[in-house]
């Protein structure tokens with residue numbers, strides 16, 4: 163999987179259980195991360211949060227970035243989004259170097275934290291991007307309404323975020339990003355704060371949308387089950403400092419059903435296989 | 451109306467009635483019943499007037515029972531109650547409006563710019579340490595005895611209160627919300643308009659209610675120190691004649707002016723902040 167020579171090549175494990183994703187293999191590279199490094203100074207001491215990470219995401223791929231808490235997943239994603247300056251390395255999106263502070267219209271971002279605007283209704287939150295792009299109210303009404311429908315939020319258009327459940331809020335956040343039709347979707351543990359049941363529902367919603375529209379997705383999570391359910395590839399990061407550890411192909415059949423998938427034998431085999439590697443990282447975190 | 455509410459209103463009315471009765475007749479009764487040394491001075495009508503006298507003064511100052519008719523009485527008195535109220539209300543309103551508008555603008559600008567905040571920080575702290583009332587004679591010297599000096603005084607008092615709150619509000623804006631807006635294509639100005647301003651608004655309003663009272667205080671103090679018209683001037687004139695009931699009339703009118711302004715600000719607040727739980731209306 164490594165396109166760029168780097169000092170820490172990662173072993174790539176292929177677990178081909180079924181054929182899928184013709185799109186992904188043939189397609190061009192959308193995100194290229196090369197030797198990415200990030201150092202932070204906190205309380206006067208410098209420490210390395212992300213250490214020489216390289217990977218690629220191809221057109222239409224759904225890549226999960228998996229690692230223990232605090233290993234630098236959000237940091238990596240924020241650098242890819244251009245929200246955070248890098249300490250070293252390069253990031254290319256469609257062969258253009260990512261520059262901090264410059265917004266790429268092709269990229270959509272869903273935050274780990276709830277970042278809905280509490281003073282805007284559901285409708286106004288979802289329509290935000292269109293509104294500030296100067297699209298007239300009448301012109302955006304139809305798109306907003308269909309997004310609300312797609313998210314299963316019919317009847318809540320006029321509600322303020324605080325009146326919604328956590329799952330509904332995250333659906334609004336997802337739609338607020340998707341309505342701008344990004345080709346590349348960066349997601350930072352968007353369902354991390356949800357209970358198991360709601361999480362599965364959200365997986366279903368997201369998979370339905372993704373299987374229809376096939377955005378290129380980079381999805382950060384520390385939940386292995388979630389990563390297997392959603393992703394076509396899992397990139398495993400080590401505990402702090404974040405380094406690339408392994409790269410797994412998840413060749414499960416699509417369309418996937420998040421609930422029945424969890425009961426299947428393939429899911430179990432993948433889970434225990436990756437868990438073995440991940441387990442080491444969790445144990446390392448605990449020792450720190 | 452639920453029962454507990456009726457009980458509360460009944461208690462409120464009972465307390466009001468008791469206060470009025472003691473105020474009106476308490477001094478006479480205690481003079482008749484108690485030895486001279488124990489008669490409470492605080493109830494002496496010379497100092498605190500009494501409701502019936504206040505009502506008479508109100509009718510007289512307000513030209514409401516003048517034999518020559520309302521219009522002629524108003525014309526004959528340059529500082530009649532209604533004109534004085536209007537002047538004070540008007541100056542308070544403008545002082546409040548200019549003060550809060552400039553406070554909000556300055557708070558937003560300095561709150562969003564670290565550079566400007568650090569440059570101006572010490573000056574603002576220093577200026578804020580001056581008791582504003584100490585500046586009133588200076589303001590009157592500069593702007594004269596007319597309305598302008600009262601508006602300027604109210605401005606001085608209101609500006610800093612609103613400025614500090616807006617400043618804190620603009621700093622407390624959720625950084626991820628700003629990042630989210632940027633990622634959806636918002637420019638610096640659009641971020642300010644659609645994220646910073648609405649999210650700082652709760653902080654701004656927290657200062658606007660006290661700011662209204664401060665504006666009124668500023669105007670009245672200005673009128674005490676040097677004015678031709680207004681409720682403050684009315685009080686100073688009544689003091690010169692040792693007329694407690696006329697002072698009381700002006701004080702009560704000020705109370706109503708204060709309530710009126712607070713109601714206006716509060717209803718604006720509950721509309722603009724209707725997304726917050728405490729301002730939720732039945733939906």
Ligand SMILES: Nc1ncnc2c1ncn2[C@@H]1O[C@H](COP(=O)(O)OP(=O)(O)OP(=O)(O)O)[C@@H](O)[C@H]1O
Pocket residue numbers: 202203204211229230231232233234235236237238274384402
């Ligand atoms: N602005 C910052 N200044 C200093 N240290 C930071 C900063 N942001 C993150 N860090 C540190 O960098 C490390 C990686 O943080 P990051 O948020 O990327 O972790 P994460 O993998 O996303 O964790 P989680 O799964 O809990 O969200 C952490 O140790 C964190 O404390």
Ligand SMILES: [Mg+2]
Pocket residue numbers: 235236237274350351
């Ligand atoms: Mg994170």
